[in-house]
Amino acid sequence: MSKKHNFSAGPCILPQEVFEKSAAAILDFNGIGLSLLEISHRSKDFVPVMDEARAIVKRLMKLGDDYEVIYVGGGASLQFLMVPFNLMKKDNGKAAYLDTGTWAAGAIKEAKKLGTVDVVGSSKEENYSFIPKDYKVGSEYDYFHCTSNNTIYGTQMKTFPEVDTVMVCDMSSDIFSRVIDFSKFDIIYAGAQKNMGPAGVTMVVVKKSVLGKTGRDIPSYLDYSLHIAKDSMYNTPPVFPVYATLLTLQHLENNGGIEAAELRNEAKAKLLYDEIDNNPLFETFCRKEDRSLMNVSFKLTDESKKEAFDIAWKEAGINGLNGHRSLGGYRASMYNALPIESVQVLVDVMKSIN
Amino acid sequence: MSKKHNFSAGPCILPQEVFEKSAAAILDFNGIGLSLLEISHRSKDFVPVMDEARAIVKRLMKLGDDYEVIYVGGGASLQFLMVPFNLMKKDNGKAAYLDTGTWAAGAIKEAKKLGTVDVVGSSKEENYSFIPKDYKVGSEYDYFHCTSNNTIYGTQMKTFPEVDTVMVCDMSSDIFSRVIDFSKFDIIYAGAQKNMGPAGVTMVVVKKSVLGKTGRDIPSYLDYSLHIAKDSMYNTPPVFPVYATLLTLQHLENNGGIEAAELRNEAKAKLLYDEIDNNPLFETFCRKEDRSLMNVSFKLTDESKKEAFDIAWKEAGINGLNGHRSLGGYRASMYNALPIESVQVLVDVMKSIN
Known part of the structure; x- marks a missing residue:
């Protein structure tokens, strides 16, 4: 059967090279006589994969040592709650959210369970047919959260606001698709299954200086600091998704970034x-x-x-x-x-x- | 290079057939001209994979309609906190834990963040060299949690206690390795990367009747009820790990169960x-x-x-x-x-x- 024209919304088309190399790694990884699926994540063959999958993101985004990259499971939906657990102050916590679609609304729903949420802009009443632009976010908020691209409605933030607080963005559906000053953001997260790789892993970029200020006893798996301290190996990572993500990002880097x-x-x-x-x-x-x-x-x-x-x-x-x-x-x-x-x-x- | 003798503690050896079939699916899934990695999780090609991955667990465990099976990301470490979020009462919650090793201790640490934990038995003082057996668990506890097999110390629970409350077991490292009356348990969870499949997905078996009793507003991704209501498709699941898990369980079923x-x-x-x-x-x-x-x-x-x-x-x-x-x-x-x-x-x- 000939190759199709794949417009799937995600999981979605990846470079053919990623399919070929990742399939080969399942049969024999790096010529070691073992499958990628059967080796320890702490083995000398996989640790460099994780290290490089973290490093390549910082190179592509032109970010410095004040940022860390981690890979976790659970999808962007888990980030909807990890963000407030890590940033919303335990006492009188308050965050600003921009409501631009279904996924933004999902993030708002989870944040409300941990503190006050002010929706500073919303296009919900007009069926999310535009991106609200006329809003201000001051320092009274613990953080501001926005969604860079809205897959369902086909809208995208062309510019990002200047805000007076910690800036968080869900870039799941347009990450690495366009030149952005990524250093404007303190936390960027993205489910891999669009531009980054297959389903099953989520990348989080964290500016370390914004952590540790909530007064919360964060459940371990939800704590960015812990994943960072363990070099994204707090527990067994999603080995195959991380490897296929690395292949996808290498393909991007090798084709002009x-x-x-x-x-x-x-x-x-x-x-x-x-x-x-x-x-x-x-x-x-x-x-x-x-x-x-x-x-x-x-x-x-x-x-x-x-x-x-x-x-x-x-x-x-x-x-x-x-x-x-x-x-x-x-x-x-x-x-x-x-x-x-x-x-x-x-x-x-x-x-x-x- | 010839095939090695792979004693890895996990991720670990899987049937050769699983490597071959999952690699082939990455190049062309079911002969549809698309890779398994690039199709929608809601497509008519993947939905039956998830459905069968859930059904085969119930067949292998001989469980009835009072149980549901879900697949989530995050590893058993995420279950360490999902269990108390779903079972520990918000007001005066109290759980009993058996401390048989590093992973049991990890589960205890997370539960303590949500309520009172009584360690009803521990072998920590003797470097986890045995399984404590002399303890009682009464109905004053919201649930009892144990770890069936301890990978580091090489110990295993040969029998399970009769307890007067909800029974939870982390079976990550010996699931499907021996005949057990699985209906003794209310919640069973297992990171796939031992006997079930590759890293990146965790299976949870839930007796539905134990849910909804805590009085908590559970964060969505952590809520078993929500995953069950959405047929384990609350969000994009770890597609490849779920598929390779299904292949591994089919191999088990086809080889005598x-x-x-x-x-x-x-x-x-x-x-x-x-x-x-x-x-x-x-x-x-x-x-x-x-x-x-x-x-x-x-x-x-x-x-x-x-x-x-x-x-x-x-x-x-x-x-x-x-x-x-x-x-x-x-x-x-x-x-x-x-x-x-x-x-x-x-x-x-x-x-x-x-």
């Missing part, structure tokens, strides 16, 4: 948005200025064309184009590893519908 | 313990009646033979025999997938030292 990825992603997004804007049959859900380069959520303007369109993209070998169940329509997720040729196939299909 | 695994494990353990008992150069760390069938921790009685022994087992192609850093000596971990031929190679090496 974030700068080159950004150019490729801009070209892919322009190709698809130009078609949507020029083709009266299609429209996006969100405001133009907040459109995501990663996830293009769109719909038909004429529902009678649905059957023809669905048949056509499936026949073209396209996978994963259905919209999120909460919104309907279509969603073309164009993560780093998706080639522009796949976008061209989709655009050609869109042009063919009359 | 737990009953046959127990016979193989007893034969391997007898072979090695007989050599230790008959060879004056070796001795175990623990009491004979509490010896583990999974992890044989032993040492030389004459340290001058160390160099010769270390050279000999390495030359024989043996991997992972060094003892845990906290205890020293040697540790032969003989999980389900280790063939008796590997144990024979080790015994032959032991016999060759004079």
Whole structure:
């Protein structure tokens, strides 16, 4: 069977090299006569994998020694609660959150269990069709939390606010897709299963100076300090997901880094948005200025064309184009590893519908 | 390079079939033209994997509809805190723990953050060289927690106590290795990376009737009820680790189930313990009646033979025999997938030292 055009929202397409190298490592890792799956995480063969998976993030993000990188299990959903456990003061804790979609709302829900949450901006009333921009965050807050990209609605923060407190960002769905001054942030987290690797591991970047100020007795697994102190080996890490993540980041570094990825992603997004804007049959859900380069959520303007369109993209070998169940329509997720040729196939299909 | 004799304590040897099938799935899953790593966890190709990974556990354990099986990230270390979050009453909560080693002590540490912990039995003062047996657990406790097998010290609970409360067991290191009446337990958890699969996922078996009684507002990811309500798809699960776990459990089911695994494990353990008992150069760390069938921790009685022994087992192609850093000596971990031929190679090496 020929390779498909994979627009899946995540887990999603990764570089072919990652599939090949990680499959080979399962049969024989580094030529040691053992599978990657059967070696100790403390063995001399795996420790360098973890070390390099941490180091490469700091190189790609151009971050210094004041930051640490850890890999933990549980997904971004576990970070929704790890963030307040590590940053929300035990007594009279208060945090500011920006509500830009389902995942932002999920993070807000967990933070409320540990303290006061002020939602400083929200587009919920307009079905998350834009990114709120007119808000201030002062030093009365323990931290500010935002979500850089909203997969379901196809919106993305193009700029980040200047805030007077600790800055936290969930970058799960657009990490390493564009050039950002990562040093603006104190905590960045991302579930790997978009631009970083397969499902099963979450990366957290932590500016060490923001920790240890809550007065809480944090449960051990939830404590960033402990993971940092143990070089991200507090307990057995998700060995295979970490290895495949390292392969994915090495592929990025070897292909021009974030700068080159950004150019490729801009070209892919322009190709698809130009078609949507020029083709009266299609429209996006969100405001133009907040459109995501990663996830293009769109719909038909004429529902009678649905059957023809669905048949056509499936026949073209396209996978994963259905919209999120909460919104309907279509969603073309164009993560780093998706080639522009796949976008061209989709655009050609869109042009063919009359 | 020829295949090694892998005595690693975990992650550890798995059936060769698991390596081959999981590597193939990374290149092309189910012949769909996509990698297992790039498909949605909600796709029609992965949902049956999760469903069957949950169902096969109940078949192997002979459990009924009053139990649910979930797979979560974070390792057994996350369960150390999920257990008290789900079972320890918010007001005046009190739990009973059995302290049989490093991991049991880790579980105790986390529970103390949420309530009162009574250690009803401990062998800590004698370096965890035996399993305490003389204790009672009454209905005044919210739950009782024990650890079925202690990898570092090489001890194992041969029987489980009758307790008058909710019964919780960490079976990470000997799950599916022997026939047990699993219906005695209300919660069983196990990090996959011993007898179940690769690192990166933890299985939890929950008797539904014990949940919802604490009065706590449990953080979402830590709430067993939520994972159960979402069919273990509350968020993106660790896709590859879950798939490789299913393959490992299918291999177990297709090779006689737990009953046959127990016979193989007893034969391997007898072979090695007989050599230790008959060879004056070796001795175990623990009491004979509490010896583990999974992890044989032993040492030389004459340290001058160390160099010769270390050279000999390495030359024989043996991997992972060094003892845990906290205890020293040697540790032969003989999980389900280790063939008796590997144990024979080790015994032959032991016999060759004079």
